[in-house]
Amino acid sequence: MKITILCVGKIKERYWNEAIAEYTKRLSRYCSLQIREMADEATPDNASPALEAQILDTEGRRLLKYIDSNSGAGSCVIALAIEGKKMNSVQLSAKIDSLAVSGCSHILFLIGGSLGLSEQVLKRADLKLSFSDMTFPHQLMRVILLEQIYRSFRILHHEPYHK
8 A cells, every 4th residue: 555645844853853764664564655745835923814825725736736646546535634533543544444445555644734724625635534623733743643554554464562
């Protein structure tokens, strides 16, 4: 299976990059993983709702362009969104397994920038997934997502992993 994590924004801090590298290495046993970063727009403090909408639209168009040119019939798009479906680790592993069984060979996970994902991107997603009602920085969310994908594959392969 191929997994692409499509993110808005770059990781600058060494400790986040080290964690991402560790989970990328661990996941190489189970899937072909790609992490693609899209440019984020500068969001000034106290930005107006109109400016925030414009920023979301610009970032969203970049994401949709990538999705449209890199997904095919065997692809599934999963957007990380607070209002999405909540799953525990076992349920996420079962979802990944059911997607594979139903012919999905490429899962694209989407992580928005500081303002989240545009409405157009959320509409394009096959599934909206929520990790919490809380908001997390996109750098941390990338690490959390990678850890949960790794945990999912360990569960699917009946391999031990701490609980």
